[in-house]
Amino acid sequence: MNNEKSYKELLQDISTFVFDVDGVLTDGSITVTTEGEMLRTMSIKDGFALKTAVDAGFNICIISGGSNEGVRKRLSGLGIKDIYLGAHNKIEQLNEYLGNHNISKENVLFMGDDIPDFPVMKLVGLPTCPQDAVPEIKAISKYISHKNGGKGAVRDVIEQVLKVHDKWNGNFNAKYD
Template sequence: MTHTLFKQLSLLLLDVDGVLTTGQVIYNDAGQETKVFNVRDGLGLRLLREAGIPVGIITGRRSMALVHRCNNLGITLLKDGVRDKTEALASVLKEMRVSAAETAFVGDDLPDLPVMKRVGVPIAVADAHELVKQAAVWTTCAHGGQGAVREICETILKARGQWDALIQRLFA
């Protein structure tokens, strides 16, 4: 059933802390926030975008580390410092001209539940809160920040029949 849902996707949206990162927030002595991102997740997102599937971020926190990572990956759909993720979702859907039914959102914790309940393909990372897993149609094997996003990207591309041709075109 999950793979059928992936075939209709027009947009992948992600939370950040606990999804693109392990959920740890690191501050240096100067008080600057640092985040650690997984390079394999980054390649997965690039592959997804290469296949024509836009990627966006909806997160409650703001950080320059995230802005730099999005710039590095070419992700321009960034809604950070969001107080109401459902309002941000509505804005993104309107901006991208896609329906909630053809949108996936990846979450890990309680603030993600309202968005997960409004999209067609809610996804949880392996170490997500139990209520988030219950709201998801699919849960990754990998933990947030440790390859979960790459797993999602590959699964979407394979379900859509785009994986082999994409790998052949880019890496053969």
């Protein structure tokens, strides 16, 4: 008999969200200006969900190999305090974050989309990915969102967790811009 919990059962255990940026909070595209600035686009619906989760008392951490300070500014504006940019060893950053906040890996939902996310996704309680993640990431994910990266995949998983915890409804006054 299989004692492993189903995806829906694991939602109740989640206290912490950890997200990659490029391909998860963005669609993975970069617009490069003539000055060399790299611009990304994020979903306002994902932003609302992130702010709602912060306001509901969930832990949120960003671990990204990218180092765009505009990303930090946007996410900080949503109330996210733990943002690791330029992270080339995501396991090290995850362990530091979890240790600093006394969080168990079993209580973590991580959403990644590409090979650099693979090692850290193998460690957490609930590895998830957007619909357009690479096959290797889909193969280890316990949940694959029906939404693509940057197009509501983050909102999808946050909304599901908050609904299971009965913290989604009634918090529609969150400021998310």
